[in-house]
Amino acid sequence: MFKNAKKLIQNSIYDKALNSPDVTTKTKNVIKSHMTWFDSFKTVGDIYRFLKSNVDSDSGKHLSSELERSHIPSYESLLSEFEAQFKSELMLVTQFADFKVGKSYMSRELLIPIGKYDTRLGGIQLHESEGNIKEIVIKATLNDGKYPNEWLSKGKLLKYYMKSISGVFKETYKDNDAIINSVDIPIHAFVRESASDNSFKYYGVFKYLSHVTEDDSGKWFTLESILNNSVSSSHDIYNALNQAVSKSKHDSPQARRKRLLKAPRKPKKRLVMTPVYDRNPDVIAEVLERAGSKCEKCLNDAPFKKRKDGMPYLEVHHVVRLADGGDDTVENAIALCPNCHRESHYG
Numbered sequence: 001m002f003k004n005a006k007k008l009i010q011n012s013i014y015d016k017a018l019n020s021p022d023v024t025t026k027t028k029n030v031i032k033s034h035m036t037w038f039d040s041f042k043t044v045g046d047i048y049r050f051l052k053s054n055v056d057s058d059s060g061k062h063l064s065s066e067l068e069r070s071h072i073p074s075y076e077s078l079l080s081e082f083e084a085q086f087k088s089e090l091m092l093v094t095q096f097a098d099f100k101v102g103k104s105y106m107s108r109e110l111l112i113p114i115g116k117y118d119t120r121l122g123g124i125q126l127h128e129s130e131g132n133i134k135e136i137v138i139k140a141t142l143n144d145g146k147y148p149n150e151w152l153s154k155g156k157l158l159k160y161y162m163k164s165i166s167g168v169f170k171e172t173y174k175d176n177d178a179i180i181n182s183v184d185i186p187i188h189a190f191v192r193e194s195a196s197d198n199s200f201k202y203y204g205v206f207k208y209l210s211h212v213t214e215d216d217s218g219k220w221f222t223l224e225s226i227l228n229n230s231v232s233s234s235h236d237i238y239n240a241l242n243q244a245v246s247k248s249k250h251d252s253p254q255a256r257r258k259r260l261l262k263a264p265r266k267p268k269k270r271l272v273m274t275p276v277y278d279r280n281p282d283v284i285a286e287v288l289e290r291a292g293s294k295c296e297k298c299l300n301d302a303p304f305k306k307r308k309d310g311m312p313y314l315e316v317h318h319v320v321r322l323a324d325g326g327d328d329t330v331e332n333a334i335a336l337c338p339n340c341h342r343e344s345h346y347g
Contacts, residue, residue, distance in 0.1 A: 005044045005086050009051075012073050022070040030063055037117055040108050044086045045093035049115050051075045051082060096135065096188050096205075101227075104199040110137055110190055124163055124175035133178050136187045138206075138223075144195040147218065152243065155203055158189060158223045162211070169219040171211070179221055182208045187223060209240055210278045212247070213259045244281035246309075253289070256282045260330065267328040277322050283330055284316045291335030298340050315341045 017023050017031045034050075041047050054060030055076045064074035083090065094112050099105065107119045114127035114137060123146075127135040140149040140160050147161035162169050162176045171180060179187065187207065190200035206223040213219050222240065248256055260282050267277045293302050293312035302312030314335040320326030336344065 001086055001089050002044050005047050006038060008082065009047065012078055013067065016072045017067060020070050020072060024066065027063065027066045037108060040106065040112060042094045043092045044089035045091055046112055048082065048090045049093060050117060051079055053115060053117065055079060099202050101202055101204040104201045105190065106199050110139065110200065122163060124179065126175065126178055133185055136178055136182060136185060138187060138189055139200055140189065140191045141195050142191065142193050152222065156225050158206065159220050160223055161218055161220045179208050180211060189223065210244060212244060213262060241279055241281065245284045248281040248285040256285060260286065265327045265329055267322065280328050283328055283333055286330050287316045287333045287335050288314060295337035295340050296334045297336050300337060303337055317341050317344055
């Protein structure tokens with residue numbers, strides 16, 4: 001049926017339009033653009049959704065009037081015939097379940113499952129239905145792109161920059177907010193090494209892990225592959241936080257404090273195996289810097305230095321627990337040696 005569906009549109013509209021002396025060059029170029037989409041479709045439902053999107057859009061209505069002026073059928077005039085002839089397959093559309101991890105896809109192929117047909121669209125695209133977001137698609141370019149995206153752990157942890165408008169990054173932009181609050185919404189990650197690459201490799205479904213507010217130069221998400229299953233343990237959440245803290249500690253105090261002024265006071269809580277909080281790494285780095293090498297309760301030196309970086313080992317504790325509604329702020333945090341920390345919890 002799929003070949004017959006393509007043939008119906010090709011013979012009824014495309015061939016006639018391209019061979020007609022009455023059709024303008026501009027309209028013929030639109031038709032040629034539509035034909036490239038048809039070459040990427042895999043099902044009758046893909047074609048049907050494309051036809052309907054054009055019937056309902058302003059550009060589609062303009063195309064219809066141009067074709068009808070030249071006595072050539074339009075998408076709208078063929079829609080009823082298409083529905084009647086292929087009614088058993090109208091709902092069969094390409095889905096991301098049909099994509100294979102590790103395989104590369106062209107930009108237009110990433111948009112077909114969400115019913116969008118403009119490859120100039122941004123790197124974050126939302127698949128919405130009846131006002132609800134069903135899926136999120138991201139395209140990440142690692143080198144020579146608009147943003148310096150990078151693998152924190154290849155195929156597992158992705159540093160992916162937020163959407164910006166005129167150089168301004170805001171968590172409240174719809175696309176950014178959708179990722180931050182995605183919870184059970186799958187994020188399909190497509191990554192290419194360089195902007196010169198024509199295709200993106202599919203790395204599967206990712207989950208939002210955290211986001212970092214740097215300074216005015218950029219903000220980014222840390223996204224994690226669900227194939228990793230690492231979000232299911234608090235140990236790995238802790239390790240991911242430590243990575244973010246390390247980045248914060250190596251930043252300048254001025255940049256970190258600037259971020260702290262804009263940071264939300266209440267951290268987001270996510271249910272994994274146990275409730276965990278997306279703690280602000282800047283709060284941890286700032287409190288450790290304030291403490292230096294001494295516990296802020298007993299005033300003794302840190303009991304040892306960390307093997308990894310030689311820094312004094314202290315733990316940052318919230319005076320009023322986050323679970324009790326405490327703020328994730330420098331003012332509500334204190335650097336403690338392990339003994340004092342355990343005493344604060346269990347003494």
